[in-house]
Amino acid sequence: RTACCWALPTGLLCAYGFFCSVRPSEPFLTRYLLGPHKNLSETQIYPVWTYSYLALLFPVFLATDYLRYKPVILLQGLSLIVTWFMLLYAQGLWAVQVLEVFYGMGTATDIAYYSYIYSVVDVNLYQQVTSYCRSATLVGYTVGSVSGQVLVSVAGWSLFSLNVISLTSISIAFGTAWFLPMPQKSFFFHHVSSQVFLKQDKFCTNISLPFLLQSMQEQKVDIVKVLKDLWQDFLQCYSSQTMLCWSVWWALSTCGYFQVINYAQGLWEMVLPSHSTEIYNGAVEAASTLLGAVAVFVVGHIKTSWAMWGEVALALFSFLIAAAVYIMDTVRNIWVCYASYVVFRIIYMLLITIAT
Helix, strand or coil: CCCHHHHHHHHHHHHHHHHHHCCCCHHHHHHHHHCCCCCCCHHHHCHHHHHHHHHHHHHHHHHHHHHCCHHHHHHHHHHHHHHHHHHHHCCCHHHHHHHHHHHHHHHHCHHHHHHHHHHCCCHHHHHHHHHHHHHHHHHHHHHHHHHHHHHHHCCCCCHHHHHHHHHHHHHHHHHHHCCCCCCCCCCCCCCCCCCCCCCHHHCCCCCCHHHHHHHHHCCCCCHHHHHHHHHHHHHHHHCCHHHHHHHHHHHHHHHHHHHHHHHHHHHHHHHCCCCCCCCCHHHHHHHHHHHHHHHHHHHCCCCCCHHHHHHHHHHHHHHHHHHHHHHHHHCCCHHHHHHHHHHHHHHHHHHHHHHC
């Protein structure tokens, strides 16, 4: 029974993360948007996503805890479905900017995917299940990137067809998410299980939508108390120098990571235009993600004191990340760009898993 209550939600969450990440069109997204399908410029297609992502982060954080993760995971799946449906059929700058808002919602709700599992497993399993969940998304992204590269380079499929596959995979993920068990508690809004929930020995049973809505209606939450708890938790957390250090690093590195992955394809397009030669964006994304998944899986099973060695690793690997980005930007050779990008992503994935 104990094994069921961590293996079932972990397995379902990993399946969701895998299918949600199998998006063969993503390595070729810049080429698709700049091409005849949408005919946009690079300055038009990306800024709205970053702004909407920033605006949604804090509300989504509160909503994730209040709704107890699962509804926000479902919202993520739905947002990505809308995004890829609009990628296929929406036309014009305004429509593309609207789909960027939905994509911003899809990325902001990542917090639900990565925090859900901590509400349903024992603290002793945190390191292990973190590596499983993050590895599942990385393997999914690898499968998507490899299939995208093969379908474009070998089978000659159109980028429109790749987006159809991406939409199908995301839809499968959305269906999988409905079977996730509903957590009985969260960190701030729901410390104690409500009487409307199933008993602990029945926890692994799926909860229907009407039951979920009923339970949400019967929750009585003292908002003032929650806000006080949040403030006290904030003060307690960031009085720790280690927590403050890793949090600042997380914010800055994630900012840098989004900048690089957003505009790497644009850089590659400048170095080697896709209309004049064969490009290998999918293969590069696959290699970086697969190697990153291996690194993440390994770090999940390393027994070491990150309190002692974490900041040393942080400094060393952050320097290597900076060097990789500098080389990618200054050496205008496509193979050097590809190699630097692979190194950059592997190290980032490794460090963000340790930080988690």
